[in-house]
Amino acid sequence: MKITVFSAVFFCLALMTAQARAGEMGADEIASRASRVSYYQGADGRSEVTMVITDSQGRQRQRSMTILRKNVGEGGEQKYYVYFHKPADVKGMSYIVWKHAGNKDDDRWLYLPALDLVKRIASSDKRSSFAGSTFLYEDISGRSIELDTHELVKSGDGYYELKNTPRDAASVEFSYYTVTIDAANFVPRRAEYYDKEGKPYRIIEALEVGEIQGFATITKMKAVDLNSGGSTVAEFSNISYNVGLGEDIFTERYLRKPPIQWLKE
Amino acid sequence: MRLFAICAGTALSMAVCCARLYASAMPEIHGFIEHAGAVKTSDNELVKHGSFNLLEQRLQLKASHAFPVESILGTWQSVARFKGDFTVDEHYAGKTGFDLREANLSMSPASFVDVKLGRQVLTWGTGDYIFINDVFPKDYESFYIGRDDEYLKKPSDAVRLSVYPPFLNADFVAIPFFEPNALPQGDRLSFFDSFQGGIAGRESDRHLIEQPGQGHNIEYAVRLYRNFKSTEIAFYAFRGFDKMPRSYKSESSRQLYYQRQNVFGASLRSPVFSGIGNLEMGYVHSPEDSAGTNRLVENSIFKALAGYEKDLGNDLKIGVQYYYEQRLNYADYMQALLSRDFFWDEYRHLLTQRITKLYMNQTVMVSLFNFYSPSDHDGYARPSISYAITDRWKITAGANIPWGSHETTDFGQMKKNKNIFLRLRYSF
Numbered sequence: 001m002k003i004t005v006f007s008a009v010f011f012c013l014a015l016m017t018a019q020a021r022a023g024e025m026g027a028d029e030i031a032s033r034a035s036r037v038s039y040y041q042g043a044d045g046r047s048e049v050t051m052v053i054t055d056s057q058g059r060q061r062q063r064s065m066t067i068l069r070k071n072v073g074e075g076g077e078q079k080y081y082v083y084f085h086k087p088a089d090v091k092g093m094s095y096i097v098w099k100h101a102g103n104k105d106d107d108r109w110l111y112l113p114a115l116d117l118v119k120r121i122a123s124s125d126k127r128s129s130f131a132g133s134t135f136l137y138e139d140i141s142g143r144s145i146e147l148d149t150h151e152l153v154k155s156g157d158g159y160y161e162l163k164n165t166p167r168d169a170a171s172v173e174f175s176y177y178t179v180t181i182d183a184a185n186f187v188p189r190r191a192e193y194y195d196k197e198g199k200p201y202r203i204i205e206a207l208e209v210g211e212i213q214g215f216a217t218i219t220k221m222k223a224v225d226l227n228s229g230g231s232t233v234a235e236f237s238n239i240s241y242n243v244g245l246g247e248d249i250f251t252e253r254y255l256r257k258p259p260i261q262w263l264k265e
Numbered sequence: 266m267r268l269f270a271i272c273a274g275t276a277l278s279m280a281v282c283c284a285r286l287y288a289s290a291m292p293e294i295h296g297f298i299e300h301a302g303a304v305k306t307s308d309n310e311l312v313k314h315g316s317f318n319l320l321e322q323r324l325q326l327k328a329s330h331a332f333p334v335e336s337i338l339g340t341w342q343s344v345a346r347f348k349g350d351f352t353v354d355e356h357y358a359g360k361t362g363f364d365l366r367e368a369n370l371s372m373s374p375a376s377f378v379d380v381k382l383g384r385q386v387l388t389w390g391t392g393d394y395i396f397i398n399d400v401f402p403k404d405y406e407s408f409y410i411g412r413d414d415e416y417l418k419k420p421s422d423a424v425r426l427s428v429y430p431p432f433l434n435a436d437f438v439a440i441p442f443f444e445p446n447a448l449p450q451g452d453r454l455s456f457f458d459s460f461q462g463g464i465a466g467r468e469s470d471r472h473l474i475e476q477p478g479q480g481h482n483i484e485y486a487v488r489l490y491r492n493f494k495s496t497e498i499a500f501y502a503f504r505g506f507d508k509m510p511r512s513y514k515s516e517s518s519r520q521l522y523y524q525r526q527n528v529f530g531a532s533l534r535s536p537v538f539s540g541i542g543n544l545e546m547g548y549v550h551s552p553e554d555s556a557g558t559n560r561l562v563e564n565s566i567f568k569a570l571a572g573y574e575k576d577l578g579n580d581l582k583i584g585v586q587y588y589y590e591q592r593l594n595y596a597d598y599m600q601a602l603l604s605r606d607f608f609w610d611e612y613r614h615l616l617t618q619r620i621t622k623l624y625m626n627q628t629v630m631v632s633l634f635n636f637y638s639p640s641d642h643d644g645y646a647r648p649s650i651s652y653a654i655t656d657r658w659k660i661t662a663g664a665n666i667p668w669g670s671h672e673t674t675d676f677g678q679m680k681k682n683k684n685i686f687l688r689l690r691y692s693f
Contacts, residue, residue: 055626061656087656088295088692098495105536107495114415116388120497124539125578132627230626251492253429257371257379260331260342 027150030160033186034179039078039142041215042241044070046262049236053133056229062086063131066263067140070245076101079250080141083263084131094255099141106141111255118252127172134223134232139204147171158183174202182209185216201226207233213241295693296325296348303411303665303686311455311466311681313356318453318684319410320355327367343372356453366420379427386418387425387438389488389501391532391543393619394634395588397568398501398530398547400486402508404447409454409665409679411686419444433491440484443475445523446508449679457678459607460519464672464681473510474522482506496535501547503528512553513561524553524562540575557594560601564609565593580623588615607673614640628653636676643669643676661688 154161193202208220303319327348369383407416458465484505510521530547554562649663669677
C-alpha cells in the first residue's frame, strides 16, 4: 500500500516534470522552426528587395538591393551578399556579411566603387538601422535564437505566441518581444518589441506571405517605430531558392567585381 | 597622356553605346551635379587672390554595359565602365575641364581569373587616410580644398590581373603611364617650397620632372592575400616611382623629380576587442640612394601603422591610428647635407582619430577626423556634417584646418590654407 502511494506520487512528479519539459521544448522548438523558415530555407537564395522608408512627416526614401544568401555548415552560420541599386548615390556599392552563430560578432565588408576601397566594418552593434530603414541588421539577417529564452504564452486559432526575453538584457534596447507564429508553416506574422518600461515601441508585421518553390516565404513586411513615427515597408521579389551560389561569391573578389549574373534587376 | 586617356575613354564609351544600340537600348546613365565652394579662412596673400580656394560646378556621368552572353566578352562576364566629370572652375574664371575617372573593361576569361583593363582607381592596404602599401596616385589638392573623398584617389591607366586559386589570391598591376600625386601648386594652396626657402604661393617656380613613358619605366604592383577565417593577411610589393617629388634633379634650375622606389610590405586586419584592428608595415627602398649618402635623393624609409575601429552602438563609431616613420641611413644623410640645406627628420610619429555619428535614420552624418603629430608639432582637423535631404539631394559642409609650428612639416606647411567648404549635390 505504502508502495502504491509512493509510486503514485512518483508517477505524478514524473508526469509533471515531463510536461514542463515538453512545454519548454515546445517554445524553443517553435522559435527554432520560425527562425529556420525566416532565414534558412533552402541551401541558398536570392531576392530583390525594395524598401520604402517613411518618416514621421511622411517624407519617403527608397532603397533597392539584391540580396544573396548561403547557409554555411550546420551551426547556423550564413553568408550574405548585398548589392545596392538605389538610391543613385549608393548604386554599385556592395556589402558582405559573414554571419556567425551565437555571440560572435559578424564579419562585414563594404566596397566603395568610387574609391575601389574594401572597408572592414566594425559591427558589434547588430541593433542599428539597416541602410537607414526602420529595420535593424538583426531583422534582415536574423537574431540568433540562443540569445533569448523563449516562452509559449498563447496557442490556438492556428497561432503560437512566443515571449522572447534576452539572456543578456544589457546588450539590447528591448526588455522582451513577442512573436505570433503561424502554426501551419511557422512563418512569424507579427513581432512586438517592449521597452524597459514594458511599453510596446516597435512592431514588425508580415503583410504578404507566398509559397515559393514549396517554401512559405514572406514577400512583404513592414516595420513601425512607434516612438519616432517612422516606418518601412519592404517588398521582396524575384525570390528563388537553391540557385547554386558558390561560397566564393561572398569574398573580396566579388565585392570588387559584382557577380552580374545574380544581380540583374 | 591626358589626351590618350580622353581618346581611349571616348572610344570606349562609343563602343559601349554602339554595343547597347546593337542590343537596342541605351545604357542607363547615372551621376550627379554638384556645386562646391570653399571659403578661405586664413589670410593668405601668397596664393591667387579672391575669397575662395574652391568654386566649381561638376557634372559626373557614368554608365556601364554588361556584354550579352552570346558574345565572347559576354561569356567572360565582361563589363565596360565609364565615368567622367565635366567641370566649370570659377576659381579660374570659369575654365571648363573634363576629368576621365574611369574607362575600363573588366573580364573573367577563366573561372579563377579577372582582368581589368584601362583607366581605373586602384586601392589596397588597411590605413584610413594613411597609405603605406597603397602606392597609387592621390590628389591632395582635392583633399585640402574640400572636394568629396572620392577625389582623394586619382585614377591610373593600368592593367590589373587578379587570380584566385584555392589557397591564395593575387593581384598584379602594371601601370605603363606614370601618374604622380596632385599637390598644392601655389595658386590655390600655398606650400613649403625649399627653393623659395619657406611657404610659397604663386611665386613658386619649381619644376616637377616626370620620367618618360618608356618600357623600363612601367610600374608594377603585386598583392598576395588571403583570409584565415576572419583574419585578413596580405603581402605587397611595388616597383616604380615615388608619387611625391621628393628628390632634386637640378638645384640651379629648381627641378624636383620622382625618384625610383621599391616597396615591400605586409598587413593584417582582424576582429579584436569587439572592434576591427589592423597592422601594416612597409619598407620603402630608394634604389637611387640605397646608401643614403646622396643629399639630393630621398633615403629608404621604414613605415608602420596600427589602427583600431569600434562600433559603440547607436550609430556611433570611433577609430584611432598610430603611424611611425623612420628615415634609414640617417647619419649618412646628415653627413652629406650642406649647411644651408633643408632636411627631413629621422622619425615621424602620427596619431589619427576618427569619430562618426549618424542621426535621423542615418540621413545626417557628423564626422571629425584629426591628424596629430607629436614629433612634427602639427596636425590637421577635418570636421564635416552632411545631410541627405532626399534620396537625390545631399548637402555637405565642413572645414579643413591644418596647423603646425614649423613651415616644413606635412601639415605645418598647409597652415595658411584653412577653409570652410559647402557642397550641394543632386544625384541621378
